[in-house]
Amino acid sequence: MSLLKEVSKKDSIADIGSGSGDLAKVIKEKFNPKEIVCVDNSFKNLRKVKKSGLKAVYSDVSKKINLKSSYFDVVICNQVLEHLINPDKCLIEINRILKDGGILLISVPNLCSFHNRILVLFGKQPTTIPPSNLLNFGVPFFREKMFFEGGRHLNGFSPAALKEMLYFYGFKIEKVRGNGFYPLPSLISKTFSNLFPSFSVYLIVRAKKIKSFKMPSSI
16 A cells, blocks of 8 residues: 555554555564554464464454544554445444554555446446456456455445545545556556546555544434
């Protein structure tokens, strides 16, 4: 994630949906923050986290994050929300564990990426939202490839939807970046994704907690 360079050595960090802790290990090596905690719902992944010398906490983040309220300076949620049955609850919990003014670094696949817009234009399936647990049905490339190792994508996020969702749950957008730009080669892709993040394959957002979330009485 391109916004990680803003992590401070003084920060307490929670990596939500950390997997086996690969990103957390990079952060620890490069930035040596005060504390970093990996949160995941896989005991297999958490065992790998512990072997790396990192703190591991089990949580089903669609329900609750088993961490202290108003404690963390930075929360990372990288390629997680699209897999969750209840992404709303995850964002509510992230708001809870962040300090006031704390930073959320979040990344999701972009439903409105350039290649997805072209696919939909020609009546094909956008790669962000698969119709099957097994194969890429409706996609003219990688048709026989098994889908995501981390599980099927259950949710799709346009840039507008992600921004509105974060604002609703008490966050202010500070920066938006893009990553990847199919079908361009990597060097050109990087330039285009920076210039046109709303067309990139992945959306990367830095947001600040500006208020604690309270469930509206109308919901």
